[in-house]
Amino acid sequence: MSSHNLTSLAGRRRGPGLDVAVVGGGMGGAAAVLALARLGLKCCLIDRAVPEPWSVDDEVDLRVVGLAPSSVALLDELGVWPAIRAGRTGIYRKMHVWDAATGASIDFDAASRGEAELGRIVENRLVQSALWQALDAAGVRRLCPARVTGVEQREDRINLRLAEPVDESGDLLSARLVVAADGSDSPLREMAGIDVRRRDYGQIAVVAHVRTERPHADTAWQRFLGTGPVALLPLADGRSSLVWSLPVDEARRVLALPDDAFMQELGVATDFRLGRILDTTERAGFPLRLQLAQSYVAGRMVLLGDAAHTVHPLAGQGVNLGLRDVVELRNCLQQGLQAGLAVDTPEVLARYGRRRQSANTLDALSFDGLARIYGWQSLPAQMLRGLGIRLVDRLGPLKRRLLDHASG
Missing domain, CATH: 3.50.50.60 (FAD/NAD(P)-binding domain)
Structure with a gap:
C-alpha cells in the first residue's frame, strides 16, 4: 500500500x-x-x-550509545540519520573482548559479515536533538x-x-x-x-571520556574483571568513552579519586591495552539494575x-x-x-x-x-569459562550468529 x-x-x-x-x-x-x-x-x-x-561546539556528552545497524537503519528511515552522521559519530569496526582471569578472548570484525562497520558510538543528546x-x-x-x-x-x-x-x-x-x-x-x-x-546488581557504571597513549583503532574494547566489565568505546575525536561497572562502594571510591590516581587505576583495569591513560573528563556514575x-x-x-x-x-x-x-x-x-x-x-x-x-x-x-558467568570466582569455574570463550571464538558460524543478533 x-x-x-x-x-x-x-x-x-x-x-x-x-x-x-x-x-x-x-x-x-x-x-x-x-x-x-x-x-x-x-x-x-x-x-x-x-x-x-x-x-558541535558542546563538550562530548558523557552519555553515549552504541547504535547497532538496525538502529541506524531506523533513524535513516525516519530521515534523521544524515544530521546525526554529520554531527559526531565514532565508528567501531571491530570488538575485542577478553577475560582478565583466564586471558581468553573473542574478536568480532565487521569484515566477517561483509560490512564496513559494526556500529556507531553516538551521544544520546545528538540522537535526541535530531x-x-x-x-x-x-x-x-x-x-x-x-x-x-x-x-x-x-x-x-x-x-x-x-x-x-x-x-x-x-x-x-x-x-x-x-x-x-x-x-x-x-x-x-x-x-x-x-x-x-527487578534485580539490583549492586553496581554503579562509572562513565567518562579518556585520551589514551595508543589510538582506539575503531575498536570497542571490553575486559571482564571479577568486579565487572570495563569498556573503552571509540569516539569520533580519537578519545574513548569509558563504561566501568563496579560494586557500589568501589565505584564511589573510584569516582572520588584524583585524576592521576583514577587514570592509573583505569590503565591497570584495562591491562594498558591502549597504553597509558593520558587525560580524563569529569566522571559520573549510574546505578545498574535489571x-x-x-x-x-x-x-x-x-x-x-x-x-x-x-x-x-x-x-x-x-x-x-x-x-x-x-x-x-x-x-x-x-x-x-x-x-x-x-x-x-x-x-x-x-x-x-x-x-x-x-x-x-x-x-x-x-x-x-x-554477567553472572563472568562473575564466577572459583578456579574450576574460571577454567570452564575460559574454555567456553575460546571455543566460541573458534566457531565461526556461532560468532556470526551472535553478531547478527547484536546487529538486529
Missing part, C-alpha cells in the same frame, strides 16, 4: 482527536512518535522539558513542559490528566492509544498497575523502551532494544491500518506486546546470565 493510501486510511480510521499520545521524549519516545506520525496518524509528544539542542528537530515537519504536536498526573481508560478512548491546562479545553488530553516511554521509573506504568520484575515489565500492554496503553525493560550495559544493547520496540510497534500498527483496524484494536496491541516482551526478556536474561 502506498504511503498516500495509508495516510488516507489512517485518517478514516481515527476520527476526531488524537490517535496516539507518546509520553516521554527521550530517544525511544521521540523515535516512536516520529515513526507513527509518518504513518499518517495524528500524534502528540508529552515531556516534562524541552531538551537542550545539541551543538529526532526533536524533525517533529514539526512530521506534524507532531508537542506539549512541553507538561506532566501526566492521571490516566483514565474509557470505552473508546484513553484520557490523560495533565498537571496544567494545555489549551482552552483544559487539562485533559484524549487519544486512542498512549505510548508510555517515560523511563525506567515510569509513572504511567505505575498508574496502569503494571508490575515489574528490570522487566510483566506486561507491555494495559488497555489502550503500551510500554516502550526503558519503561518496559532495563538491562545490564555489558552488551551495550539497552537503547537498541528500545528502538526495536519502535520498529515493532510501527509495523504492527501499520499492518493493522492496512487491514482496516484502528490503532487501539486489542489484537494489534497484543501482537506488539507478545513479540517484544518475548524478545526483550530473552535478551535481558541472556545479558544477565553473561
Whole structure:
C-alpha cells in the first residue's frame, strides 16, 4: 500500500482527536512518535522539558550509545540519520573482548559479515536533538513542559490528566492509544498497575571520556574483571568513552579519586591495552539494575523502551532494544491500518506486546546470565569459562550468529 493510501486510511480510521499520545521524549519516545506520525496518524509528544539542542561546539556528552545497524537503519528511515552522521559519530569496526582471569578472548570484525562497520558510538543528546528537530515537519504536536498526573481508560478512548491546562479545553488530553516511554521509573506504568520484575546488581557504571597513549583503532574494547566489565568505546575525536561497572562502594571510591590516581587505576583495569591513560573528563556514575515489565500492554496503553525493560550495559544493547520496540510497534500498527483496524484494536496491541516482551526478556536474561558467568570466582569455574570463550571464538558460524543478533 502506498504511503498516500495509508495516510488516507489512517485518517478514516481515527476520527476526531488524537490517535496516539507518546509520553516521554527521550530517544525511544521521540523515535516512536516520529515513526507513527509518518504513518499518517495524528500524534502528540508529552515531556516534562524541552531538551537542550545539541551543538558541535558542546563538550562530548558523557552519555553515549552504541547504535547497532538496525538502529541506524531506523533513524535513516525516519530521515534523521544524515544530521546525526554529520554531527559526531565514532565508528567501531571491530570488538575485542577478553577475560582478565583466564586471558581468553573473542574478536568480532565487521569484515566477517561483509560490512564496513559494526556500529556507531553516538551521544544520546545528538540522537535526541535530531529526532526533536524533525517533529514539526512530521506534524507532531508537542506539549512541553507538561506532566501526566492521571490516566483514565474509557470505552473508546484513553484520557490523560495533565498537571496544567494545555489549551482552552483544559487539562485533559484524549487519544486512542498512549505510548508510555517515560523511563525506567515510569509513572504511567505505575498508574496502569503494571508490575515489574527487578534485580539490583549492586553496581554503579562509572562513565567518562579518556585520551589514551595508543589510538582506539575503531575498536570497542571490553575486559571482564571479577568486579565487572570495563569498556573503552571509540569516539569520533580519537578519545574513548569509558563504561566501568563496579560494586557500589568501589565505584564511589573510584569516582572520588584524583585524576592521576583514577587514570592509573583505569590503565591497570584495562591491562594498558591502549597504553597509558593520558587525560580524563569529569566522571559520573549510574546505578545498574535489571528490570522487566510483566506486561507491555494495559488497555489502550503500551510500554516502550526503558519503561518496559532495563538491562545490564555489558552488551551495550539497552537503547537498541528500545528502538526495536519502535520498529515493532510501527509495523504492527501499520499492518493493522492496512487491514482496516484502528490503532487501539486489542489484537494489534497484543501482537506488539507478545513479540517484544518475548524478545526483550530473552535478551535481558541472556545479558544477565553473561554477567553472572563472568562473575564466577572459583578456579574450576574460571577454567570452564575460559574454555567456553575460546571455543566460541573458534566457531565461526556461532560468532556470526551472535553478531547478527547484536546487529538486529
